[in-house]
Amino acid sequence: MSLQGVERTRIEVLLDAPLVPELVRLLDKHGIHGHTVMPTLSGHGASGSWDDDLITSAQHKVTLFSVAEPARAEAFLNDLRPLLDSYGLLVMIGTVNVLRPEKFS
Amino acid sequence: MSLQGVERTRIEVLLDAPLVPELVRLLDKHGIHGHTVMPTLSGHGASGSWDDDLITSAQHKVTLFSVAEPARAEAFLNDLRPLLDSYGLLVMIGTVNVLRPEKFS
Amino acid sequence: MSLQGVERTRIEVLLDAPLVPELVRLLDKHGIHGHTVMPTLSGHGASGSWDDDLITSAQHKVTLFSVAEPARAEAFLNDLRPLLDSYGLLVMIGTVNVLRPEKFS
Amino acid sequence: METLLSPVVLFFVLGAMAALVRSDLAVPEAIGKGISIYLMAAIGLKGGVEVAEAGFTMDLLIAAVAGIGLSFALPVPVFFILRGLGALTPVNAAAVAAHYGSVSVVTFVTGLEILARQEIPAAAYMVAVLAMMETPAIITGLLLAQRYGVAGSRPARELMHETLTNGSVVLLIGSFAVGLLIGKEGFIPIAPVFDGAFRGVLCLFLLDMGLVAAKRLKDGRSLTPRLIGLAIAIALANGTLGVLLGGLLGLDAGTAAALGILAGSASYIAVPAAMRLALPQADPGLYLGMSLAVTFPFNILVGIPIYIWLAQRIAS
């Protein structure tokens, strides 16, 4: 089924709020200058359960998604790999179509 | 890899909260009668950074997603194009499988 | 366009908050031990409009997404089908690439 | 009339009117939740402190037994009325019935305010009764559903645990216990928040409740005129029953009125959450529509004054 628009790579990362600036810095480094951060409520994984209590923001998780030109996304992800374990990131990569491709160089 | 269910088009739009009713009206016009709105926290793009302060809702951004029958989605998106710039919309189009296709005519 | 990482099935479910534990139990039953819950603001569908008032959590909707190994996802979804109508679930199934596949067995 | 001029009630009306003119006025959900936690902690505390003064009396025991009894018993007639006149399916009838056997914290609190305004105070221990009446109705509701062939979706043990550890129950009983422990002395330093601020905060909460209730009434698809009528009739019947029982048991006017308000009120927090989980097939639009959009406003505006008037007639 063919969709409207132009294909771009959508990277979605679940991470602890204090790490967002780090990730944004890394995105910028690869010329990806757009992102959006969204809230989460709770979750469960290998390292146990978490629940959103803002009393301490250290483990306050958020998701950050960024739509980028595939090549840039590729480069960014290569740089991200080493951080996955220490930062405890969940990374999801997919393809979306966007209507104004020029905005997502 | 083949997934369960039937393919539908998933349209996700990032927009300012006050514009949601407009977008819903447009969806209805094309016979798309279902949508869900989700909150956001912050973001950055060509027009700078934003941060969620409800003090003024004018730039309080949310995401709206709607799963629709591809043809309807197509028609809706054609109608949406002219508004992209003035409304400052971020539109992501993808394909998802749904289990009760009849609900997403 | 080939993406980095390994393909996994991403299941996203919109459901009433009180039902989350049920769904998690079902995921566990199929050996899917990771999930994340995200908030929503409002929506509209066949059964009318809703709006988020925490005054009563009974209809307080959230989305839960889980990234799983395709076969497990398949089995989970088969078990989920009978509950779709009574629980009033919206289920979206897609494919994402993940960087640490071993985490999503 | 006098009642309608209480600021608490006026703010409820204001909220309802705002929703009816489709204003975008809205109280953030976190604020609504936070205020309701405050309200439950406050009435729990005040009840405990006053009981610590008055001591445990025979009346307390009587009222508690009466309240628990009502919560267990009321769903049964309600169920059959809903099946018959309401033409509801067994599962929907059972779910709705559970709501009417249980209680509404805010209706109760508003009732206490109005009783205080009219200087017919209810006994402090009624807060404990409130807490005890929240859950028994859930059990009756589920038994009714089973009796009519609806299998609850979860093991009884888990369900028991979930209803008994429901946040509002724990908070009410817990802060009641705290009140008992600290007594009048210990309450003084925290009185500005839990006593002085109480009425004002209640106004803001009822503003929110007005918005929510009216919104539901507007786009409540599940509500038919007949069901709206039943939601009112059942409240009146249960409320009257509560008052009469209170009088029969020799409770003073204020306390009998409070028992009536509890009996006549319908839960919209603890029970809906439990039903959504235990009877997912039941329609939430239906039970929330009836309890939150019809019975709650009715009790605030009409029911409470009636129960009080009745209590004054019969008690004493």
Added chain:
Amino acid sequence: METLLSPVVLFFVLGAMAALVRSDLAVPEAIGKGISIYLMAAIGLKGGVEVAEAGFTMDLLIAAVAGIGLSFALPVPVFFILRGLGALTPVNAAAVAAHYGSVSVVTFVTGLEILARQEIPAAAYMVAVLAMMETPAIITGLLLAQRYGVAGSRPARELMHETLTNGSVVLLIGSFAVGLLIGKEGFIPIAPVFDGAFRGVLCLFLLDMGLVAAKRLKDGRSLTPRLIGLAIAIALANGTLGVLLGGLLGLDAGTAAALGILAGSASYIAVPAAMRLALPQADPGLYLGMSLAVTFPFNILVGIPIYIWLAQRIAS
């Protein structure tokens, strides 16, 4: 100077400084929204209660007409100034103009606090005037946009409805009405929250406002030095006009100052939301930057004292 030592102003400065040193201090959005609902309910109530005491006077009518007139008229000169000196497009000029015709609730409240500190109280009915001044400017703004070939994106009727049922308008007028109905007597039990707590809560809100305004000023791309200058000049001009008109109409010093504060203030809640919807082509960064990041702080720190000083000179 004296003004700058009011805790309300100091907390605003603290918030602004925190944002300027890029501190991660932030007030949750739900709290900010909740507080602003509280503030509007509180000033509405207090205004209503006091008017219930003082009764409806000729002055009230005069001030109301003057306020509505200003809200309708002010956007016109502002529009042409922005077109000329600001070199803004018609749609942006119209959107910004609407903001300056309308009013800022918090600027008004802060002004009342400062007037009270200096014992030059403004008439209670000014709260009603505040509510009435919020929306007329929106209409003028849209007419200006149309006049210059910008088609508003929505049918006029809907727009009318949306602006008139705007949450802040409904809440202000509604709680004003509640205040009228309950009177001083009925206000006493809720006074601890709506009167006693008012100044303290206002401090916390201005802490938040300081954070938000300074953040905007920092990454406000749309703001040029020239536009910043205009945001200040327009505030001063409108404020002076308001004070003079008040004096001309024979209002007492405090009330004239309040009218000036209203005229000089710019909306950052009702109008932006309406403009985003009605003139989506207009740049929100522009109108919010000017009203929230420049005019608001200017009025809090400099404008209010000037308007008050002026009012004392001319009135009497």
Added chain:
Amino acid sequence: METLLSPVVLFFVLGAMAALVRSDLAVPEAIGKGISIYLMAAIGLKGGVEVAEAGFTMDLLIAAVAGIGLSFALPVPVFFILRGLGALTPVNAAAVAAHYGSVSVVTFVTGLEILARQEIPAAAYMVAVLAMMETPAIITGLLLAQRYGVAGSRPARELMHETLTNGSVVLLIGSFAVGLLIGKEGFIPIAPVFDGAFRGVLCLFLLDMGLVAAKRLKDGRSLTPRLIGLAIAIALANGTLGVLLGGLLGLDAGTAAALGILAGSASYIAVPAAMRLALPQADPGLYLGMSLAVTFPFNILVGIPIYIWLAQRIAS
């Protein structure tokens, strides 16, 4: 015992019990964050106002130097204990050590409440000391990590900036300054919120803290019995050290106790956020588990009374 009957402590116990019986009681995150902002603003203000009265004394300087010294020094022994007895990796040991060098605002505030109840008030300037003790430990922690070959993930300058502009530090020092500026006079109009409401709001916050701490203790995978033991032992040791130092420096009993409470408490807001960023390899479940789920409850229930008792023995 006496301490345990303070409503503040009882609400903490209530929250913990609710979590232990797996109740669904939960305080919305926005409310928790809002309350902690209020608490910091309030103690900052009150401290500033009182210091404005008392004036800057030699004691203030002494206590400040002592506090900063403790915050810098304490992480070192803690680090080696955790390496040795705790068998933690260098990075985890360094991260945890930083928490114990820093302080917990709520533990401090609860301590002040209890001191006030027992009429052994601590000097007002200890609020300033609290603010100054928050960050030095972070630096020591990072130096320890580096010393043992763990490269911090970020440039030192940025890190410095982030810790010094941490929200709680800015808010505490900022509102302390506001308090100094407005003095007793200016505080009166806002006292109902920042003084009158303080204890009551603190109760609600500790209800939340009880829920959060107990939940962490329940599903805290990183916590071994040995680590739990260390979390208690370290608190006791640091607390005792703080009290002794206070006595040695000739501080009065209440103030020495407060210094002990600060030394014995562990940060769970400023430091975790900083460590997550600076030492991402460290396990948050570990340092939050120890500080929030073990040390915090221990201090509230047992530690504070001990430090006070000790201070009364040695001081004077």
